[in-house]
Amino acid sequence: MIGDSARTIRLGLKSLMLHKLRSTLTTAGILFGVASVIAMLAVGEGASDESLQRFRALGVTNILLRSTRPPDTQQSTQQSSFQAMAFGLLYSEARRIKNTLPEATVVQVREVPRNVTHGENFKSTIVVGTEPLFLDVANMSIGEGRWLTDTDVLHQSNACVLGASLARTLFPLENPIDQTILAGAEDRFRVVGVLKGQGRAAGPAGTTYDECVFTAISSSRRRFGDEIRTSSGGSFKNERVELHEIKVRVESEQQVQPAAAVLREMLDPAHKQLADLEITVPLELLRDQERQKRMFNLVLAVIASISLLVGGIGIMNVMLATVTERTREIGIRRALGAKKKNIVFQFLVEAAVLSALGGVVGVALGMIVPWGITEFFAQKTIIRPFHVALSFSISAFVGVVFGIYPAWRAANMDPVEALRHE
Amino acid sequence: MDTNAGLQATASDAVDNRRPIAEFRSVHRHYVMGDNVVKALNGVSVQVREGDYLAIMGRSGSGKSTMLNILGCLDRPTSGQYLVGGRDVSQLDDDALSDVRGREIGFIFQSFNLIPQLTVLENLEVPLFYQNRVGPESRAKAEKLASRVGLGGRLMHKPMELSGGQQQRVAIARALMNDPLFLLADEATGNLDSNTEREILDLMDELRQEGVTIVIVTHNPKVAERADRVLWLKDGVVESLTETERGKSHGASA
Numbered sequence: 237m238i239g240d241s242a243r244t245i246r247l248g249l250k251s252l253m254l255h256k257l258r259s260t261l262t263t264a265g266i267l268f269g270v271a272s273v274i275a276m277l278a279v280g281e282g283a284s285d286e287s288l289q290r291f292r293a294l295g296v297t298n299i300l301l302r303s304t305r306p307p308d309t310q311q312s313t314q315q316s317s318f319q320a321m322a323f324g325l326l327y328s329e330a331r332r333i334k335n336t337l338p339e340a341t342v343v344q345v346r347e348v349p350r351n352v353t354h355g356e357n358f359k360s361t362i363v364v365g366t367e368p369l370f371l372d373v374a375n376m377s378i379g380e381g382r383w384l385t386d387t388d389v390l391h392q393s394n395a396c397v398l399g400a401s402l403a404r405t406l407f408p409l410e411n412p413i414d415q416t417i418l419a420g421a422e423d424r425f426r427v428v429g430v431l432k433g434q435g436r437a438a439g440p441a442g443t444t445y446d447e448c449v450f451t452a453i454s455s456s457r458r459r460f461g462d463e464i465r466t467s468s469g470g471s472f473k474n475e476r477v478e479l480h481e482i483k484v485r486v487e488s489e490q491q492v493q494p495a496a497a498v499l500r501e502m503l504d505p506a507h508k509q510l511a512d513l514e515i516t517v518p519l520e521l522l523r524d525q526e527r528q529k530r531m532f533n534l535v536l537a538v539i540a541s542i543s544l545l546v547g548g549i550g551i552m553n554v555m556l557a558t559v560t561e562r563t564r565e566i567g568i569r570r571a572l573g574a575k576k577k578n579i580v581f582q583f584l585v586e587a588a589v590l591s592a593l594g595g596v597v598g599v600a601l602g603m604i605v606p607w608g609i610t611e612f613f614a615q616k617t618i619i620r621p622f623h624v625a626l627s628f629s630i631s632a633f634v635g636v637v638f639g640i641y642p643a644w645r646a647a648n649m650d651p652v653e654a655l656r657h658e
Numbered sequence: 659m660d661t662n663a664g665l666q667a668t669a670s671d672a673v674d675n676r677r678p679i680a681e682f683r684s685v686h687r688h689y690v691m692g693d694n695v696v697k698a699l700n701g702v703s704v705q706v707r708e709g710d711y712l713a714i715m716g717r718s719g720s721g722k723s724t725m726l727n728i729l730g731c732l733d734r735p736t737s738g739q740y741l742v743g744g745r746d747v748s749q750l751d752d753d754a755l756s757d758v759r760g761r762e763i764g765f766i767f768q769s770f771n772l773i774p775q776l777t778v779l780e781n782l783e784v785p786l787f788y789q790n791r792v793g794p795e796s797r798a799k800a801e802k803l804a805s806r807v808g809l810g811g812r813l814m815h816k817p818m819e820l821s822g823g824q825q826q827r828v829a830i831a832r833a834l835m836n837d838p839l840f841l842l843a844d845e846a847t848g849n850l851d852s853n854t855e856r857e858i859l860d861l862m863d864e865l866r867q868e869g870v871t872i873v874i875v876t877h878n879p880k881v882a883e884r885a886d887r888v889l890w891l892k893d894g895v896v897e898s899l900t901e902t903e904r905g906k907s908h909g910a911s912a
């Protein structure tokens with residue numbers, strides 16, 4: 237029976253070869269259907285994978301509260317550069333959060349931009365002043381030396397920890413541990429540790445934590461004060477920001493939503509007017525992303541169905557023509573002993589071969605396109621074997637489904653009439 | 659109204675012990691056309707025994723094609739019986755009839771009816787394919803039969819690359835592939851020039867000599883005179899069933 241099927245498939249190919257152009261055109265529908273589905277799935281997977289990773293890196297049990305500079309208003313432009321603009325989260329708010337959510341881990345973060353120097357090497361980066369629990373909440377780990385401790389916080393020590401890439405920049409050849417670096421003009425810190433590289437891990441606007449330097453929050457406050465002078469485009473700006481970020485980690489995903497609601501209720505009133513607070517809930521983003529992906533997949537499924545339907549109709553059309561053209565062949569085969577089911581099988585196989593051919597080329601094209609997108613547009617794409625297998629099987633299946641009626645017509649011809657057909 | 663019952667069996671044989679191959683027993687085939695009933699066959703009885711060479715003749719519309727279709731198990735009698743190798747096939751369903759065609763009957767058509775996209779070898783294998791008998795043996799058999807009809811070197815050719823006479827030889831070889839009970843030829847030389855016609859008729863003579871049973875439908879007297887007996891149809895009944903010169907000599911020599 238396997239031999240018979242192989243023979244029937246070979247026969248189908250042979251018959252299709254009789255009309256190369258027609259067969260090729262017919263498979264085009266299936267081909268582009270399959271190709272576009274595979275390509276779109278790959279792009280969709282790539283995009284969603286990227287954002288999923290980003291949201292995961294933020295921590296799915298985290299709620300991130302960030303101070304944002306209020307949108308430029310008349311007030312801020314009129315303000316003289318001597319007078320600091322105050323905005324953002326307050327130390328008192330961090331305390332209130334700790335009291336309200338005693339189970340949660342609350343980590344305060346200050347971000348002070350500074351040029352960091354060691355010898356000839358320097359980098360313009362951000363000095364992150366924070367607490368020991370930061371490491372857990374940000375999902376990071378220490379590579380060399382040690383992380384900040386409660387003692388560092390208590391004593392406002394000059395200990396600092398370097399992000400992996402900053403360590404490479406400042407200490408290309410030496411071991412950074414116990415070396416001294418200079419932040420800005422006069423603040424010296426002693427390197428006590430280096431973080432493990434995070435890759436794409438999140439960080440303060442425009443950077444990643446890999447490029448930052450970390451100190452105890454108390455040290456940051458003592459050395460840099462709460463007023464931060466930033467230069468932008470030649471003019472200086474003074475900002476008064478107590479905390480740039482508060483990271484809140486709850487104990488489980490179930491607690492994220494309630495905690496986020498509590499935090500919004502607590503903080504929104506005070507920050508509504510200035511619009512200087514941004515609350516990010518990675519879990520919500522994750523859910524949004526998943527919802528979006530489901531939506532995308534649904535749209536894709538509709539597109540796929542339509543294109544496969546169109547392709548299938550094309551196949552049905554050609555198979556009907558084939559059956560009519562080969563009426564006599566059908567009559568001959570019937571006279572020579574073919575049963576109806578043999579004829580059905582023959583034409584079904586032919587239809588399946590036709591659409592599977594389209595499927596094969598479609599798969600190839602569908603895999604080249606994402607490759608090109610990644611190569612030339614630096615957009616991540618992921619081709620899942622399951623998607624390829626699925627698209628291909630569906631294409632063959634479409635051939636069978638749309639081949640049923642023509643095959644049935646072929647099989648139910650009267651052999652006498654069929655033999656008489658010119 | 660079985661007006662032909664008296665003509666049953668053959669004209670000459672007193673005792674015929676040869677195996678019955680195909681037998682019509684008072685076969686009717688009526689076509690209903692609205693209020694009209696066309697009695698294409700109206701009680702035909704005839705018996706074909708092993709080794710027979712029977713020609714069926716008649717004017718256009720006399721029922722030749724109808725008889726051929728029933729003989730070939732492509733159609734069923736409206737009433738009466740048709741026996742193939744002693745087995746009544748007049749009530750069989752489509753699948754069973756297909757099997758009878760595939761196993762017991764070798765068709766030869768006027769227009770050769772080879773499948774154009776297949777090679778000679780593949781065409782020869784078609785009858786065995788539907789009985790799951792394709793393999794090294796079928797190939798060997800195809801080669802043998804192709805040589806038998808003088809086309810041993812053309813196995814890989816397509817029908818289009820052969821002349822009409824050659825195509826009909828392939829068709830004859832194909833008809834023999836399943837070792838049928840009888841060959842059923844429909845105006846087998848109608849599309850051939852007279853030289854080629856003679857060659858094909860000679861080939862069929864040879865087969866007949868080898869013991870192959872042949873039934874041929876024709877309106878060409880030159881074809882009919884090669885047979886042993888000629889059955890004349892008229893308006894769906896057997897007008898006459900006569901032995902030819904050849905038949906008489908065969909009968910005498912047998």
Ligand SMILES: Nc1ncnc2c1ncn2[C@@H]1O[C@H](COP(=O)(O)OP(=O)(O)O)[C@@H](O)[C@H]1O
Nearest residue numbers: 689696698716717718719720721722723724725
């Ligand atoms: N499918 C059919 N439907 C109706 N009438 C038919 C059909 N086939 C044959 N006939 C009629 O049956 C009679 C015998 O036809 P046929 O067997 O084709 O004769 P022949 O082959 O000797 O010319 C004719 O009158 C013809 O019109």
Ligand SMILES: [Mg+2]
Nearest residue numbers: 719722723724
């Ligand atoms: Mg006729």
